Amino acid sequence: MVLLQRPHILLLLIGTHQFLQCWIAFGSVNEEGQKQEEFSEELLLKTLPDHKLLAHFHFQSSAPPSTSNGCHHHLFPKAISQLVQKFRIKEMELSFTQGRWNYESWGGFDPKSSSNAKPAGVELWAVFDVPQHHIDASWKNLTHTLSGLFCASINFLESTATYSTPEWSFPPASGNVRYGTLPCEAVCTENLSPWLKLLPCRDKAGIALLLDRPSLYRGFYHSQQLHLTSTGSSSEGIDSGIILEQTLTVVLQPNSEMAIEVHASEKHIQPSWSLSSIFGKQVSGRCVLAKSSSVYLLLDRGLVAEL
Helix, strand or coil, rough: CEEEEECCEEEEEECCCCCCEEEEEEECCCCCCCCCCCCEEEEEEECCCCCEEEEEEEEEEECCCCCCCCCCCCCCCCCHHHHHHHHCEEEEEEEEECCCCCCCCCCCCCCHHHHHEEEEEEEEEECCCCCHHHHHHHHHHHHHHHHHHHCCHHHHHHCCCCCCCCCCCCCCHHEEEEEEEECCCCCCHHHHHHHHHCCCCCCCCCCHHHHHHHHHHCCCCCEEEEEEEEECCCCCEECCCCEEEEEEEECCCCCCCCCCCCCCHCCCCCCCCCCCHCCCCCCCCCCCCCEEEEEEEEEEEHHHCCC
Protein backbone atom coordinates (compact mmCIF):
# COMPACT_ATOMS: atom_id res chain seq x y z
CA MET A 1 0.00 0.00 0.00
CA VAL A 2 1.32 3.42 -0.91
CA LEU A 3 0.52 6.38 1.34
CA LEU A 4 0.83 9.80 -0.25
CA GLN A 5 1.52 12.96 1.66
CA ARG A 6 -0.20 16.17 0.60
CA PRO A 7 2.03 18.19 -1.73
CA HIS A 8 3.85 20.98 0.00
CA ILE A 9 6.33 23.61 -1.09
CA LEU A 10 9.59 24.27 0.72
CA LEU A 11 11.65 27.32 -0.22
CA LEU A 12 15.34 27.31 0.70
CA LEU A 13 17.81 30.06 -0.15
CA ILE A 14 21.48 29.09 -0.20
CA GLY A 15 24.09 31.79 -0.74
CA THR A 16 27.43 31.14 -2.44
CA HIS A 17 30.28 33.39 -3.53
CA GLN A 18 28.93 33.47 -7.08
CA PHE A 19 25.30 32.50 -7.04
CA LEU A 20 22.18 32.39 -4.95
CA GLN A 21 20.38 29.07 -5.27
CA CYS A 22 16.66 28.80 -4.82
CA TRP A 23 15.38 25.32 -4.04
CA ILE A 24 11.73 24.37 -4.37
CA ALA A 25 10.67 20.85 -3.42
CA PHE A 26 7.21 19.56 -4.20
CA GLY A 27 6.92 17.12 -1.33
CA SER A 28 7.83 13.45 -1.45
CA VAL A 29 6.13 10.10 -1.62
CA ASN A 30 5.92 8.22 1.65
CA GLU A 31 6.21 4.59 0.58
CA GLU A 32 5.50 1.48 2.60
CA GLY A 33 6.20 -1.95 1.26
CA GLN A 34 7.69 -0.94 -2.10
CA LYS A 35 11.07 0.54 -1.25
CA GLN A 36 13.07 -1.53 -3.66
CA GLU A 37 12.71 0.62 -6.77
CA GLU A 38 12.91 4.40 -6.64
CA PHE A 39 12.35 7.30 -9.01
CA SER A 40 13.18 10.98 -8.59
CA GLU A 41 12.88 14.02 -10.84
CA GLU A 42 14.66 17.38 -10.86
CA LEU A 43 14.73 20.54 -12.95
CA LEU A 44 17.49 23.15 -12.87
CA LEU A 45 16.79 26.59 -14.35
CA LYS A 46 19.79 28.86 -14.82
CA THR A 47 19.99 32.31 -16.38
CA LEU A 48 22.88 32.71 -18.82
CA PRO A 49 25.02 35.82 -19.45
CA ASP A 50 23.64 36.26 -22.98
CA HIS A 51 20.05 36.54 -21.66
CA LYS A 52 19.15 32.97 -22.53
CA LEU A 53 17.86 30.34 -20.13
CA LEU A 54 19.34 26.92 -19.43
CA ALA A 55 16.86 24.21 -18.47
CA HIS A 56 18.32 20.91 -17.28
CA PHE A 57 15.90 18.05 -16.59
CA HIS A 58 17.19 15.09 -14.58
CA PHE A 59 15.27 11.88 -13.96
CA GLN A 60 16.75 8.95 -12.04
CA SER A 61 15.36 5.43 -11.73
CA SER A 62 17.02 2.70 -9.70
CA ALA A 63 16.40 -1.03 -9.40
CA PRO A 64 18.16 -3.26 -6.84
CA PRO A 65 19.56 -6.71 -7.63
CA SER A 66 16.78 -9.25 -8.14
CA THR A 67 16.03 -12.78 -9.33
CA SER A 68 13.32 -11.79 -11.82
CA ASN A 69 15.66 -11.91 -14.84
CA GLY A 70 14.57 -8.39 -15.75
CA CYS A 71 10.92 -9.41 -16.18
CA HIS A 72 9.15 -7.88 -13.17
CA HIS A 73 9.45 -4.23 -12.19
CA HIS A 74 7.20 -1.71 -10.45
CA LEU A 75 8.84 1.54 -11.58
CA PHE A 76 12.00 0.69 -13.48
CA PRO A 77 11.59 0.40 -17.28
CA LYS A 78 11.57 -3.26 -18.30
CA ALA A 79 13.23 -2.56 -21.67
CA ILE A 80 16.33 -1.10 -20.00
CA SER A 81 16.60 -3.92 -17.48
CA GLN A 82 16.46 -6.55 -20.21
CA LEU A 83 19.00 -4.58 -22.25
CA VAL A 84 21.51 -4.65 -19.40
CA GLN A 85 21.01 -8.32 -18.61
CA LYS A 86 21.04 -9.52 -22.23
CA PHE A 87 24.19 -7.69 -23.34
CA ARG A 88 25.86 -7.64 -19.90
CA ILE A 89 26.39 -3.89 -19.91
CA LYS A 90 28.41 -2.40 -17.05
CA GLU A 91 27.89 1.19 -18.16
CA MET A 92 26.40 2.94 -21.18
CA GLU A 93 25.58 6.43 -22.37
CA LEU A 94 23.49 7.47 -25.37
CA SER A 95 22.84 11.07 -26.42
CA PHE A 96 20.84 12.82 -29.13
CA THR A 97 21.97 16.42 -29.64
CA GLN A 98 20.77 19.28 -31.82
CA GLY A 99 22.82 22.49 -32.04
CA ARG A 100 26.23 23.34 -30.61
CA TRP A 101 27.14 24.29 -27.07
CA ASN A 102 28.42 27.88 -26.82
CA TYR A 103 31.36 27.48 -24.42
CA GLU A 104 32.20 31.19 -24.50
CA SER A 105 28.75 32.38 -23.45
CA TRP A 106 27.35 29.42 -21.53
CA GLY A 107 30.44 28.11 -19.76
CA GLY A 108 32.43 24.92 -20.04
CA PHE A 109 34.17 24.17 -16.75
CA ASP A 110 31.30 23.76 -14.31
CA PRO A 111 29.95 20.22 -13.78
CA LYS A 112 26.72 20.80 -15.70
CA SER A 113 28.45 22.17 -18.79
CA SER A 114 31.30 19.69 -18.90
CA SER A 115 29.05 16.64 -18.53
CA ASN A 116 26.09 17.74 -20.65
CA ALA A 117 27.75 19.53 -23.58
CA LYS A 118 27.60 16.87 -26.28
CA PRO A 119 28.56 16.76 -29.97
CA ALA A 120 25.81 17.18 -32.54
CA GLY A 121 23.98 14.06 -33.67
CA VAL A 122 24.17 10.71 -31.89
CA GLU A 123 26.91 9.65 -29.48
CA LEU A 124 27.05 6.18 -27.92
CA TRP A 125 29.56 4.42 -25.71
CA ALA A 126 29.26 1.25 -23.71
CA VAL A 127 31.36 -0.88 -21.37
CA PHE A 128 30.66 -4.61 -21.55
CA ASP A 129 31.20 -7.34 -18.98
CA VAL A 130 31.96 -10.04 -21.57
CA PRO A 131 35.14 -11.71 -22.87
CA GLN A 132 37.20 -9.67 -25.32
CA HIS A 133 36.29 -11.82 -28.33
CA HIS A 134 32.56 -11.24 -27.70
CA ILE A 135 32.65 -7.45 -27.38
CA ASP A 136 32.27 -6.58 -31.07
CA ALA A 137 29.29 -8.92 -31.42
CA SER A 138 27.70 -7.45 -28.28
CA TRP A 139 28.26 -3.93 -29.62
CA LYS A 140 26.62 -4.82 -32.94
CA ASN A 141 23.57 -6.35 -31.27
CA LEU A 142 23.31 -3.42 -28.87
CA THR A 143 23.29 -0.84 -31.69
CA HIS A 144 20.52 -2.70 -33.50
CA THR A 145 18.43 -2.95 -30.34
CA LEU A 146 18.84 0.74 -29.51
CA SER A 147 18.03 1.65 -33.10
CA GLY A 148 14.64 0.01 -32.81
CA LEU A 149 14.02 1.30 -29.30
CA PHE A 150 14.70 4.97 -30.10
CA CYS A 151 13.65 5.11 -33.77
CA ALA A 152 17.12 6.17 -34.96
CA SER A 153 19.90 4.96 -37.26
CA ILE A 154 22.09 3.81 -34.37
CA ASN A 155 22.59 0.49 -36.14
CA PHE A 156 24.97 2.29 -38.53
CA LEU A 157 27.46 2.28 -35.65
CA GLU A 158 28.03 -1.44 -36.15
CA SER A 159 30.49 -0.63 -38.93
CA THR A 160 34.14 -0.58 -37.85
CA ALA A 161 34.46 2.76 -39.66
CA THR A 162 32.06 4.44 -37.23
CA TYR A 163 33.21 3.13 -33.83
CA SER A 164 36.48 2.87 -31.96
CA THR A 165 38.09 1.29 -28.90
CA PRO A 166 39.41 4.23 -26.84
CA GLU A 167 42.16 3.38 -24.39
CA TRP A 168 42.82 6.67 -22.58
CA SER A 169 39.29 8.07 -22.18
CA PHE A 170 38.03 5.07 -20.20
CA PRO A 171 41.06 3.68 -18.28
CA PRO A 172 39.15 1.29 -15.97
CA ALA A 173 37.43 -0.36 -18.95
CA SER A 174 40.76 -1.69 -20.32
CA GLY A 175 39.52 -2.55 -23.78
CA ASN A 176 35.95 -3.50 -22.92
CA VAL A 177 34.55 -0.20 -24.18
CA ARG A 178 33.23 0.75 -27.60
CA TYR A 179 32.57 4.32 -28.72
CA GLY A 180 30.82 5.68 -31.81
CA THR A 181 29.22 8.84 -33.18
CA LEU A 182 26.83 9.77 -35.99
CA PRO A 183 27.28 13.55 -36.34
CA CYS A 184 24.84 13.85 -39.24
CA GLU A 185 21.97 12.05 -37.50
CA ALA A 186 18.89 14.28 -37.35
CA VAL A 187 17.27 14.66 -33.93
CA CYS A 188 13.48 14.85 -33.80
CA THR A 189 10.42 14.08 -31.68
CA GLU A 190 10.56 10.42 -32.77
CA ASN A 191 13.67 10.09 -30.59
CA LEU A 192 12.12 11.92 -27.63
CA SER A 193 8.87 9.95 -27.43
CA PRO A 194 10.53 6.56 -26.63
CA TRP A 195 12.80 8.35 -24.15
CA LEU A 196 9.76 9.74 -22.31
CA LYS A 197 8.09 6.33 -22.23
CA LEU A 198 10.88 5.15 -19.93
CA LEU A 199 9.59 7.49 -17.20
CA PRO A 200 7.01 6.08 -14.74
CA CYS A 201 4.59 8.97 -15.39
CA ARG A 202 5.88 9.59 -18.91
CA ASP A 203 5.07 13.22 -19.79
CA LYS A 204 1.60 13.14 -18.27
CA ALA A 205 2.49 14.41 -14.80
CA GLY A 206 5.31 15.93 -12.80
CA ILE A 207 8.23 17.88 -14.18
CA ALA A 208 8.14 15.96 -17.48
CA LEU A 209 4.82 17.66 -18.19
CA LEU A 210 6.86 20.72 -19.22
CA LEU A 211 8.53 18.85 -22.08
CA ASP A 212 6.53 20.47 -24.86
CA ARG A 213 7.98 19.39 -28.20
CA PRO A 214 7.68 22.71 -30.11
CA SER A 215 9.21 24.65 -27.21
CA LEU A 216 12.16 22.27 -26.88
CA TYR A 217 13.10 21.94 -30.53
CA ARG A 218 13.05 25.66 -31.27
CA GLY A 219 15.80 26.19 -28.71
CA PHE A 220 19.42 27.06 -29.45
CA TYR A 221 20.68 23.78 -28.00
CA HIS A 222 18.95 20.51 -27.20
CA SER A 223 20.52 17.33 -25.86
CA GLN A 224 18.72 14.30 -24.44
CA GLN A 225 20.82 11.65 -22.76
CA LEU A 226 20.44 8.24 -21.24
CA HIS A 227 23.11 6.96 -18.88
CA LEU A 228 22.90 3.61 -17.13
CA THR A 229 25.20 1.93 -14.66
CA SER A 230 25.16 -1.66 -13.50
CA THR A 231 25.78 -1.77 -9.76
CA GLY A 232 27.02 -5.36 -9.67
CA SER A 233 27.78 -8.47 -11.70
CA SER A 234 25.06 -10.98 -12.50
CA SER A 235 25.76 -14.30 -10.81
CA GLU A 236 23.95 -17.31 -9.39
CA GLY A 237 20.66 -16.27 -10.98
CA ILE A 238 20.70 -12.80 -9.43
CA ASP A 239 20.41 -9.83 -11.77
CA SER A 240 22.65 -6.84 -11.15
CA GLY A 241 21.20 -3.62 -9.81
CA ILE A 242 20.78 -0.76 -12.28
CA ILE A 243 20.81 3.02 -12.00
CA LEU A 244 19.26 4.82 -14.97
CA GLU A 245 19.74 8.56 -15.40
CA GLN A 246 17.81 10.45 -18.06
CA THR A 247 18.77 14.06 -18.66
CA LEU A 248 17.57 16.67 -21.11
CA THR A 249 19.48 19.93 -21.48
CA VAL A 250 18.01 22.78 -23.50
CA VAL A 251 18.94 26.44 -24.00
CA LEU A 252 15.98 28.72 -24.74
CA GLN A 253 15.31 32.40 -25.34
CA PRO A 254 12.93 33.62 -22.59
CA ASN A 255 11.52 36.48 -24.66
CA SER A 256 12.31 36.56 -28.36
CA GLU A 257 10.68 39.98 -28.75
CA MET A 258 12.92 41.63 -26.19
CA ALA A 259 16.06 43.30 -27.51
CA ILE A 260 19.19 41.61 -26.25
CA GLU A 261 21.37 44.71 -26.63
CA VAL A 262 21.33 46.55 -23.32
CA HIS A 263 23.44 49.24 -21.74
CA ALA A 264 26.78 48.08 -20.34
CA SER A 265 25.72 49.00 -16.82
CA GLU A 266 22.57 46.88 -17.18
CA LYS A 267 24.10 43.66 -18.46
CA HIS A 268 22.92 41.81 -15.36
CA ILE A 269 19.28 42.52 -16.18
CA GLN A 270 17.51 39.43 -17.48
CA PRO A 271 14.22 39.31 -19.42
CA SER A 272 11.09 38.29 -17.56
CA TRP A 273 9.88 34.72 -17.96
CA SER A 274 7.73 32.04 -16.38
CA LEU A 275 7.42 28.29 -16.83
CA SER A 276 4.31 28.74 -18.95
CA SER A 277 5.96 31.35 -21.18
CA ILE A 278 9.06 29.18 -21.68
CA PHE A 279 7.50 25.76 -22.16
CA GLY A 280 3.92 26.61 -23.04
CA LYS A 281 2.71 24.44 -20.15
CA GLN A 282 2.37 24.52 -16.38
CA VAL A 283 3.11 21.86 -13.78
CA SER A 284 -0.28 20.89 -12.38
CA GLY A 285 1.11 18.34 -9.93
CA ARG A 286 4.00 16.05 -9.21
CA CYS A 287 4.43 12.50 -10.45
CA VAL A 288 2.93 10.48 -7.58
CA LEU A 289 5.41 7.66 -8.23
CA ALA A 290 8.39 9.94 -7.61
CA LYS A 291 10.21 9.79 -4.29
CA SER A 292 11.09 13.45 -4.74
CA SER A 293 10.33 16.23 -7.23
CA SER A 294 12.56 19.30 -7.09
CA VAL A 295 12.99 22.52 -9.05
CA TYR A 296 16.20 24.55 -8.65
CA LEU A 297 16.59 28.17 -9.73
CA LEU A 298 20.16 29.42 -10.10
CA LEU A 299 20.56 33.20 -10.37
CA ASP A 300 23.44 35.67 -10.47
CA ARG A 301 23.99 37.37 -7.13
CA GLY A 302 23.84 40.76 -8.82
CA LEU A 303 20.41 40.04 -10.22
CA VAL A 304 19.13 38.86 -6.84
CA ALA A 305 20.42 42.06 -5.25
CA GLU A 306 18.29 44.07 -7.68
CA LEU A 307 15.25 41.97 -6.78
